Amino acid sequence: MKRVSMKIAKALTLSLVLPALLIPTTGSGFPTDTDTYQVNAVRVGSFTFADPTGPANNPSHPDWTSATATDVPLEYIVFASANAKDSFDDWAKVNPEAVRHLSIKSIHDGGEILFRVEFEDETFDENARDVPRFFDALALMIPYPESDYPGCVPGETSEPMIHMGMRCDGRDEHGLLPGEPGFDFARCCPVNLHFWRPDKVEVENIVTNGAGTTLETDETDDPTLFHAAQEWSNDRWTVIMGRAMVGPPNPDPAHPDATDVGPGGYMVTLEAGGTYATVWANWDGDRDERNGSKFIGLFGTLIIAP
Amino acid sequence: MATIEKQVRMVFDLNKCIGCHTCTMACKTQWTDGRIDIPLENLPDNPEGLLYQYWNNVETMPGRGYPRGVFTPELGGGFTNPTDPDDWRVDPLGPLPGIVEDYGAPWEYNYDEVLGSSAVDEPPGTFPVGDTFAATESQMVPIPSPDGPDAYSSNWDEDVGAGKYPNTHYFYLPRLCNHCTKPACLAACPKNAIYKREEDGVVLIDQDRCEGYRRCVAACPYKKVYYNAAKKKSQKCIFCYPRIEQDTGPDNLQPPRENFCFNQCVGRIRFAGFYDPDLGPNAAENLAKNVNQLVDVWGVALRLHPEFGTAPNLFYIPPLSPPGFRRNGRLVPNSQRIPIKLLAKMFGDDANQTLRQRMRRIKEIFRILETERAKVANGGSSALVDILVAREESDRLQLYLG
Numbered sequence: 264m265k266r267v268s269m270k271i272a273k274a275l276t277l278s279l280v281l282p283a284l285l286i287p288t289t290g291s292g293f294p295t296d297t298d299t300y301q302v303n304a305v306r307v308g309s310f311t312f313a314d315p316t317g318p319a320n321n322p323s324h325p326d327w328t329s330a331t332a333t334d335v336p337l338e339y340i341v342f343a344s345a346n347a348k349d350s351f352d353d354w355a356k357v358n359p360e361a362v363r364h365l366s367i368k369s370i371h372d373g374g375e376i377l378f379r380v381e382f383e384d385e386t387f388d389e390n391a392r393d394v395p396r397f398f399d400a401l402a403l404m405i406p407y408p409e410s411d412y413p414g415c416v417p418g419e420t421s422e423p424m425i426h427m428g429m430r431c432d433g434r435d436e437h438g439l440l441p442g443e444p445g446f447d448f449a450r451c452c453p454v455n456l457h458f459w460r461p462d463k464v465e466v467e468n469i470v471t472n473g474a475g476t477t478l479e480t481d482e483t484d485d486p487t488l489f490h491a492a493q494e495w496s497n498d499r500w501t502v503i504m505g506r507a508m509v510g511p512p513n514p515d516p517a518h519p520d521a522t523d524v525g526p527g528g529y530m531v532t533l534e535a536g537g538t539y540a541t542v543w544a545n546w547d548g549d550r551d552e553r554n555g556s557k558f559i560g561l562f563g564t565l566i567i568a569p
Numbered sequence: 570m571a572t573i574e575k576q577v578r579m580v581f582d583l584n585k586c587i588g589c590h591t592c593t594m595a596c597k598t599q600w601t602d603g604r605i606d607i608p609l610e611n612l613p614d615n616p617e618g619l620l621y622q623y624w625n626n627v628e629t630m631p632g633r634g635y636p637r638g639v640f641t642p643e644l645g646g647g648f649t650n651p652t653d654p655d656d657w658r659v660d661p662l663g664p665l666p667g668i669v670e671d672y673g674a675p676w677e678y679n680y681d682e683v684l685g686s687s688a689v690d691e692p693p694g695t696f697p698v699g700d701t702f703a704a705t706e707s708q709m710v711p712i713p714s715p716d717g718p719d720a721y722s723s724n725w726d727e728d729v730g731a732g733k734y735p736n737t738h739y740f741y742l743p744r745l746c747n748h749c750t751k752p753a754c755l756a757a758c759p760k761n762a763i764y765k766r767e768e769d770g771v772v773l774i775d776q777d778r779c780e781g782y783r784r785c786v787a788a789c790p791y792k793k794v795y796y797n798a799a800k801k802k803s804q805k806c807i808f809c810y811p812r813i814e815q816d817t818g819p820d821n822l823q824p825p826r827e828n829f830c831f832n833q834c835v836g837r838i839r840f841a842g843f844y845d846p847d848l849g850p851n852a853a854e855n856l857a858k859n860v861n862q863l864v865d866v867w868g869v870a871l872r873l874h875p876e877f878g879t880a881p882n883l884f885y886i887p888p889l890s891p892p893g894f895r896r897n898g899r900l901v902p903n904s905q906r907i908p909i910k911l912l913a914k915m916f917g918d919d920a921n922q923t924l925r926q927r928m929r930r931i932k933e934i935f936r937i938l939e940t941e942r943a944k945v946a947n948g949g950s951s952a953l954v955d956i957l958v959a960r961e962e963s964d965r966l967q968l969y970l971g
Contacts, residue, residue, distance in 0.1 A: 394672075394786060394796045395665040554759050554782040556662065 300563040304369035304376055305330045306535065311375075312490035312505055318370060320492045322379055322501045330368035330379070335543050337363045337558035363558040365401075365543055371567060373535050375490075377505045378403065380543075385498045388548030389461035397548035401459040401502055404542040405531045405565075455531040457489070459504050465489045466504050470529045488530075508533040536569040575843040576770035576882055577748055577808060577968070578860040579831075580870045582957055583888040584938075585838040588627055588741035590724070595833035596625035596745070599809070618799030620675035621668050623723050624806040625745040625830045631911060632726035635673075635744070636666035639792045640874055640915075646790030647753055651878025651920040657756045663787040668798070673722025674713055731911075735898075738907045740888040743838070745830065746793040746806035747873070747881030748772045754805075757788030762803075769843065770882065771808040779803050790877040813968055827966045837959050842967040844882075858967050859956045860884075867953050869934045871916035871927075878920040886957075887912050887931050889938060905935065 307326045310317045318324040339361035366381040380401060388399045439446040456469040466489040490505035510530030533539065544559040546552040601619040626635050638644050644666065649658040666672055715722050730739025748765075752772050755763040762778035763785060765771065774785070774794070781801035785794045794805045809828035831839040842858030849855070850865035863870045863886070870884035890907040892900045913927035922930070941951040959965040 391781065391801060392798045393668050394783060394798070395667055396798075551662070551665075554780065554784070 299561040300333050300335050302333045302335075302367050302369050302378075302541065302563060302565050303331060304371045304565060304567040306568040307370045307372060309372045309374070310370075310377075312486055318379075319375075319377055319490055319503060319505050322492075322494060322503060326370055327368055327379055330370050332366045332368050332381075333563075335365040335367055335560050335563060337365065337543065337545055337560045339363070339558050361558070363545055363547075365545060365560075367543070369565070369567075371508065371533075371535065374508060375505055376508050376533055376567070377490075377503055380500075380502045380504065382500055382545060383498060384495070384500050384547055384549075386547070386549035387495045389495075391462075391548070395551070397551055397553045398460045398462065398546070399500065399548045400461075400546040400553075401500075401504070402544045403457045403504065404454050404544070405457075405533075405539055406454045407531055408539070455529065457504060457506060459491050459493075459502055461493055461495075463491065466491045466506060468506075468530060506530065506533075508535075533565075533567060535567055537567050539565045539567070541565045572767065573750075573765060573770045573846065574767055575845045575971075576750065578842055578844045578858075578864065579748075579883040580840040580860045580863045580886065581743055581883065582838045582840075582886040583740055583742070584886060585836040585957075586627070586741040586743060587836045588629070588727070589835050590627050591833050591835045592743055592830035592839070593623055593625050593627055595829045596806075597623065599829045600624060600807070618797035619804075621672050622795040622797070622804065623672075624793070624795070625743065626723055627741050627743045628724070629726050629728055629730060629739050630742045630915070631731040631739065632729060633721075634726075635723050636671035636792050637721045637725075638666070638671065640790070644790075644792065646788055646792070647877030647879060648751070648756070651876060654751060654878075654880070657751070659753050659756045659788045662784075665783055665786055665796075666792065669713065670719065670721060672795075673725070674715070732906070735894045736906055738890055740890070740907060742873075742885075744791065744793070744873070745883070746772060746808070747791060747879065747883040748806075748808060750880035750882060751878065753788040753790065753877065753879050754785035754794050757784040758782075759784060766810075769808075769810075769813075771810055772805070773807060773810070774803055774805060776800075776802050776804075790874065790879065791881070826968050827962075828968075831966055832962075837962075837965060840956075840959070840965040840967075842970060858970055859959075859964060860967070862956055867937065867956075869937055869953070871918060871930065871934070873916060875917045875919050875922070880919070885916055886938075887916050887934060889935060 307318070307329060310319055310326065312319045314320065316324070318326040364382065368379040370377050370379075382401075384399055386399075388397060390396065391398055454471060456467075456471060458467040458469055460467070465486070468489060488507050488510060490503075492503040492505075494501045507530070509532050531539070540562050541564070542560055542562055544557050546557045550556075552558075601622045601624060623635065628634050634640055636644075643664065645660065645663040647659070648656065649660060650656040668674065715725070728739060730737055732738045748771050750770070752763065752765065755765065755772065758779075759782060760778050760780050762775045762780070764773060764775065766773060779802045781796065781803060783796050783803060785803050786792065786796055794803050796802075797804050809830075812828060813826045815826065828841065831841050840860045840863065842860040844858070844861055844864075845852065845855055850861065855861045856866065864884050870886050872881045873883065873885055875881065888907060890905045892902065892904045893906045895901055909928050909931055910924070912931050913924055916931065917927040918930060937953070941953040944951045945954045956964065963969070
């Protein structure tokens with residue numbers, strides 16, 4: 264297993280970034296609600312990532328017919344400058360007319376879980392071999408559960424998901440809001456991102472604590488942990504993202520310095536019968552979308568069948 | 570941003586640049602030549618994606634620049650409010666130049682043919698940048714070779730210039746990263762991968778943090794950040810910091826602390842030194858460096874396109890030129906063939922100056938230069954000319970002064 268070195272977020276950075284991001288959400292077009300959709304992960308027989316004809320690699324496999332497709336609408340957000348420098352007054356622009364749709368199915372076998380995601384994309388952007396060329400990409404965000412990080416309740420109406428990779432209620436660790444006496448800086452809840460890009464052989468696992476503050480990126484060549492299969496035809500991507508439901512133990516003896524985020528080897532542990540808040544995002548490389556320029560959804564619920 | 574203890578400053582005397590590109594080749598062979606495997610941390614360590622990059626280049630002005638269209642509104646860059654030093658907003662969503670169309674397709678010297686030495690001619694290996702221009706061996710010409718009306722490459726405009734005969738004119742403009750006091754690239758980076766070193770103000774990109782989003786490329790109005798398509802990282806001039814940090818060693822047997830393009834400058838146009846912002850321009854420590862003499866005491870060096878608000882730390886002494894001709898063929902007394910207005914559109918002190926103020930400054934600089942030159946020509950001496958002549962390398966390359 265190969266892991267990319269850990270990045271520690273600076274407290275100063277957080278103190279600069281987070282208050283600036285806490286802008287009013289009413290009428291801004293930002294997601295302010297939860298449970299807007301439900302993705303039901305149906306339990307099927309067993310499968311393996313490596314089986315070339317199985318559901319992990321074959322979007323037409325019969326196992327997928329037992330799953331119901333969920334439409335997940337995404338809105339366009341430009342998160343233009345997430346640098347720690349100040350002045351975020353006009354950092355975000357939302358085009359309410361622009362909506363992109365993902366069609367998502369999910370199955371699991373108790374050990375692994377697969378997401379089959381379809382979306383329209385007229386261009387096949389599988390590389391970034393020139394300066395103006397960007398990748399198509401897809402990401403699933405799962406906040407760490409409240410039991411791991413008390414106070415981090417994702418997706419409540421009063422606590423909008425603001426940015427892919429962070430979800431803040433705007434309060435500091437004492438529950439104070441910006442401007443209130445004694446306010447320190449806004450708490451940011453760690454989230455777990457699964458990121459697909461067509462040039463990668465597998466889904467990338469990212470743990471982040473907010474804009475510009477990626478805590479650590481965990482890339483692994485362990486094929487039992489993450490998986491990706493993809494197909495682009497008829498102006499449409501079909502992507503199958505897979506992951507083990509439970510990752511390696513945490514703290515990981517191989518990385519004793521990286522013990523501050525999340526159980527299960529930095530992967531949010533998913534259990535059969537459990538429900539999880541999730542957010543999806545999509546980038547179209549042909550539109551120069553990358554990083555903060557993306558289409559992003561509201562919080563939805565992933566319901567994993569027992 | 571951290572406090573900068575001292576800021577590296579550069580002055581280029583455009584009256585001395587001969588357009589030989591030795592600086593460009595020094596930089597190219599040192600850092601972005603695909604043949605060289607650089608083991609240093611934080612530096613590009615493989616050849617792929619580097620060959621098209623010219624961290625240092627020399628342009629002929631007036632011209633379209635490098636990459637094509639740099640400094641045009643189409644390519645944009647800079648700050649939303651360039652006159653407010655505390656406003657760090659940038660628009661990092663601007664258009665990006667293409668490698669083949671705007672920078673010029675990558676190519677490599679065929680050293681064996683050029684130098685007759687196979688010892689240095691190691692093929693750079695596969696070069697997987699782009700579907701249509703992959704090279705697998707040393708090339709004397711870019712692949713694809715520039716062709717057609719839209720063809721372009723680095724230095725495509727060499728010696729073209731502007732003006733109608735006999736008043737044609739051009740000058741050379743060497744460029745590298747300005748290591749700005751307020752870098753737009755830094756402001757645009759969503760990963761906080763770009764930083765200014767506290768010890769010298771050099772702007773660097775942390776290659777581990779960089780995700781290759783290219784916000785910095787879009788935001789830099791000078792287009793001096795490059796995207797390495799093979800590594801999916803942005804890269805730029807590092808001001809040869811490993812060379813600068815190299816100790817001179819006992820008995821000065823080691824090379825001095827110099828950046829390579831400055832060291833190799835044939836015309837000796839380049840001056841380097843540090844400026845301590847806490848001490849101010851009148852402090853003896855600052856005045857001991859010739860860059861500060863040229864900028865703050867003599868006031869003969871200006872910034873390139875300061876209107877972008879990045880406060881570049883590379884200053885230029887604008888080029889004098891021969892007098893222009895009338896239609897009847899007679900010289901126009903006290904004229905400059907390179908129009909002052911053209912120069913004023915390029916050079917100035919800061920983002921607040923109007924074009925008219927810039928024109929006045931340039932005329933003032935020309936008066937100073939001509940006056941001081943005349944002193945020497947008449948058998949006298951001039952402290953300014955002494956600096957500009959730079960008889961010793963230590964007169965112009967003064968990073969060693971700390």
